């Protein structure tokens with residue numbers, strides 16, 4: 732699986748999103764954090780903004796839904812023009828049915844786990860998802876410190892995917908920088924979300940290259956799964 736870098740527009744200038752998208756052309760997808768002020772104590776943007784972003788973005792959209800009742804809303808986000816829709820296991824009533832509804836719209840389905848959530852119950856169900864997101868901070872805000880204690884869960888998912896020969900996207904989100912990305916790559920991540928480290932950089936393109944190189948170096952130095 733190739734490594735993918737996803738700048739999070741949570742750290743972008745919300746008054747100039749179209750212009751901000753032009754600064755990250757070297758990335759693979761753009762990560763869009765949808766927060767409802769219920770599942771997390773923060774509010775960002777919703778369907779109408781996602782629909783417009785899908786129209787103007789040169790990069791495919793990777794949606795991260797931090798909302799209550801994803802069973803109700805995720806299919807609408809999938810229909811809004813995203814490449815992938817990830818919702819939280821802690822918020823879903825029927826995660827498998829929700830993933831199937833996303834896939835039925837031709838969109839990749841992702842399942843996100845908060846730092847304290849176990850992956851155990853999902854290991855037999857990996858086939859139902861295209862992406863597993865291991866949150867490396869408490870969801871809700873950008874600019875937080877990377878939580879290395881989430882790495883055993885990431886490695887557990889990576890080992891399970893390797894045993895099954897699954898080409899699963901394993902994403903990390905929160906506190907990813909040139910300093911921390913290697914640890915995540917060693918533990919099996921292949922999809923990296925970074926907000927403040929990319930949009931806070933004077934040269935986002937150079938930071939994207941730096942992140943990609945650091946992840947690649949760590950992956951090459953790590954033992955094969």
Ligand SMILES: O=C(CO)[C@H](O)[C@H](O)COP(=O)(O)O
Pocket residue numbers: 739741742762764795868869870871872873874875904905906907924925926927928
């Ligand atoms: O989902 C998120 C927060 O809940 C964001 O995607 C994440 O925080 C990215 O920001 P940073 O790289 O600054 O930590």
Ligand SMILES: [Fe+2]
Pocket residue numbers: 739762763764795904924
């Ligand atoms: Fe996110």
